[in-house]
Amino acid sequence: MKKIEIGTSGMMASQIAMGTWSMGGDIQWGAQDEAISLKAIRTAVEEGINLIDTAPAYGFGYSERLVGKAIREIPRDQILIQTKCGFWWKDDEGALLIERDGRVCRRNLSRRAIMDGVKDSIQNLDVDYIDILVTHHQAREPFLTPVSETYGALEELKKEGTIRAIGISNCNMAEIEDYLSCGTIDVIQEHFNMLEPETANEFLPVCEKNQITFQGFSVLKQGLLTGKYGMDYQLSAENVRNRSHWFQLENRKKILEMLDGWKPFCEKYDCNLAHLVVAWSAKKSPRMILLGGGRKEQHVRDYLRGGAIALEEQDYEKMNQDIVQALGVPV
């Protein structure tokens, strides 16, 4: 598989990476079978994926422990571990983000929270160092840690060898500029899919200019773009998909009709809709990493298969036209 450099770090990551959010097993995704998760992660590595993304937020450390277990037998230098910081539930310092599974979770990118969180991540993952540390959610009122303090802590961790590269996520352009005024950024991680391409459209030029690697997540919009959630699919109140207006029935209808119109492409490329959508996503930028999400071996294999399909230009353009026409999204 094609490899893409992580910023200017010298680390080379597979174009398709493995995301482990849905394996976290918290209330928004529902319970997860550990053996199935381990098999999915190990399949990913066997098939050439060398970047694994996790976070303390995914099941309050569970996903990190799972990743640690899955990679125990794999030589450490063959794998890139990426985790996150700034999601804080140990005390009431920070700006309220969400309440989940009986915990009050806050945005906290203070030096104290970063140092403490990284110590936990190292322990959960059972590793000596983390390859890439990403600030998960940026600071907000009433707890506005200056970016200089956050960056200072990350730089300190880098100098002592605890982390090898710095990334940021869920940020705006002003925040990117603030980080860049402090020093090097290797990764920007944002949602990217055919329903939500705006952030990639906005940030890809700044990534190009500053040699930052863009990582796109929710490429299949939590399964919506595979066509598997029909009009009769019922969302429970706590389901993660409830957060997005794209799952509302009137939008789901438009999306399903658009996907239905792509059946001839599936026949042409001998693939399913998940493959086709991943193939479309991989064409966006040669320096973008697609963070595949899933909790089953088959999800991993679908991302890999889609990433290997080279869509012809005319088909890519037709899909773009359909997206604009059906959904009004500015691809």
Ligand SMILES: NC(=O)c1ccc[n+]([C@@H]2O[C@H](COP(=O)([O-])OP(=O)(O)OC[C@H]3O[C@@H](n4cnc5c(N)ncnc54)[C@H](OP(=O)(O)O)[C@@H]3O)[C@@H](O)[C@H]2O)c1
């Ligand atoms: N920085 C951030 O704030 C942030 C935010 C979101 C994600 N991320 C990272 O990016 C990764 C990917 O994001 P995501 O999990 O939203 O990606 P996604 O691929 O859009 O969603 C993953 C879910 O979609 C369904 N799915 C995936 N592939 C499928 C297939 N081939 N066929 C049918 N269903 C399929 C599965 O749902 P079921 O398991 O329910 O069947 C799977 O758990 C995450 O795991 C995480 O590492 C980061």
